[in-house]
Amino acid sequence: xxxxxxxxxxxxxxxxxxxxxxxxxxxxxxxxxxxxxxxxxxxxxxxxxxxxxxxxxxxxxxxxxxxxxxxxxxxxxxxxxxxxxxxxxxxxxxxxxxxxxxxxxxxxxxxxxxxxxxxxxxxxxxxxxxxxxxxxxxxxxxxxxxxxxxxx
Numbered sequence: 275x276x277x278x279x280x281x282x283x284x285x286x287x288x289x290x291x292x293x294x295x296x297x298x299x300x301x302x303x304x305x306x307x308x309x310x311x312x313x314x315x316x317x318x319x320x321x322x323x324x325x326x327x328x329x330x331x332x333x334x335x336x337x338x339x340x341x342x343x344x345x346x347x348x349x350x351x352x353x354x355x356x357x358x359x360x361x362x363x364x365x366x367x368x369x370x371x372x373x374x375x376x377x378x379x380x381x382x383x384x385x386x387x388x389x390x391x392x393x394x395x396x397x398x399x400x401x402x403x404x405x406x407x408x409x410x411x412x413x414x415x416x417x418x419x420x421x422x423x424x425x426x
Contacts, residue, residue: 275302275305275306275309275381275384275385275388276305276382276384276388277305277381278299278301278302278303278305278381279377279378279381279384280381281298281301281302282295282298282299282301282377283373283375283378283381285298286372286373287373287374305384309384310332314328314329314332323417324411
């Protein structure tokens with residue numbers, strides 16, 4: 275994901291061939307989608323009681339504005355609102371510094387966030403155990419009635 279963003283920003287900055295830029299944008303989007311679906315799958319498996327909320331938040335902040343799935347108008351409006359907010363700072367940033375810098379920052383941020391998966395992989399069972407014993411949603415009376423896990 276980060277490498278695709280770095281290469282896409284670099285090729286856009288030097289004015290490379292449009293086909294190469296389009297290919298690298300595709301590489302970047304594949305990396306983004308893999309990260310989104312991996313995070314969604316982990317969240318749904320690890321926190322089954324909050325599965326409805328996780329799915330709704332995924333739909334609310336989905337990043338593919340060109341997807342062909344049928345989304346309700348409310349979710350589309352919230353997605354458009356998010357992209358409108360992004361355009362308030364991203365467009366002037368690209369205009370003043372070019373596409374390289376913003377893609378380098380986004381790529382570095384995505385690599386940093388991906389590296390945070392390492393401690394989750396190592397300490398994930400402890401984290402889920404701690405969360406099940408100190409559930410903030412239960413303490414604040416915000417628990418949901420999602421699917422329950424029945425052990426045989």
